[in-house]
Amino acid sequence: MGHGLTGNLGESAQDARDMAELSGSRQSVATVTAWQCYLAALRGDLDLALRLSEEVMEVTGGRREFLAGMVFGPLAFVALHTGDPPTCTEMLTGALHRPEPVGVASIDRMVWYNLLAEAAALLGRPNEAASWADRAQSEIRPWSPPRRTDLAHTARAHALFSTSPACALDHAKAATALFTSVGDPVAAGQAHLLAGRALNTLARPHEARTTFSRARTLFDGCGARFFALKALDEEHPAG
Numbered sequence: 001m002g003h004g005l006t007g008n009l010g011e012s013a014q015d016a017r018d019m020a021e022l023s024g025s026r027q028s029v030a031t032v033t034a035w036q037c038y039l040a041a042l043r044g045d046l047d048l049a050l051r052l053s054e055e056v057m058e059v060t061g062g063r064r065e066f067l068a069g070m071v072f073g074p075l076a077f078v079a080l081h082t083g084d085p086p087t088c089t090e091m092l093t094g095a096l097h098r099p100e101p102v103g104v105a106s107i108d109r110m111v112w113y114n115l116l117a118e119a120a121a122l123l124g125r126p127n128e129a130a131s132w133a134d135r136a137q138s139e140i141r142p143w144s145p146p147r148r149t150d151l152a153h154t155a156r157a158h159a160l161f162s163t164s165p166a167c168a169l170d171h172a173k174a175a176t177a178l179f180t181s182v183g184d185p186v187a188a189g190q191a192h193l194l195a196g197r198a199l200n201t202l203a204r205p206h207e208a209r210t211t212f213s214r215a216r217t218l219f220d221g222c223g224a225r226f227f228a229l230k231a232l233d234e235e236h237p238a239g
Helices: 009-023 026-042 046-060 069-081 085-096 106-122 126-138 146-160 165-181 185-201 205-222 225-235
Strands: none
Touching (some): 026 225, 046 069, 069 085, 069 106, 085 106, 106 126, 106 146, 126 146, 146 185, 165 185, 185 205, 185 225, 205 225
């Protein structure tokens, strides 16, 4: 997902949206707008991200049958990272509880489980977070590519953070290595953030600052300003 942050994002996103509108398909317009929403959030323009999220709901009339996997993930991501984990949870669990979503790939479900584990952890529900991490793990097969394994590690790190930060650190480090190997700077940076927070909890502040600095370098390199600022705040906390 990180390579969408290079080049002229505004022009390429608008071109994609123009093509979607010409197709006359509400699903196409909703999908492109949802990804514009996601990219706006990564670049730190949360007002635009929220506005685009509202546009998706207007295009679809809020009807879930027009909100397939490619739409749910970006919208849930924006809800989670604009401080609304309950909406993230409601959106994804509502999709998962209907009959098996047509056209939703296993990798998309793993992204959802990861978001749900993070949301549950933020809401202080470690058992629920562990359940979502178990769901992510259940998608792994012996032939699964690294991308699936690293998502399972991240979900488990979220689930373990409050109860076993040392184990959470191990999973975050494993996720960092795998995300780096597949060339995903945003996800690798997020795994570094998780690892840094675990290190702080374990009273290892110097290692934490180094880890946050690595995260910030990754985010700066791909234009993910939202997370770069988070990493900077963690690296140099106020007070």
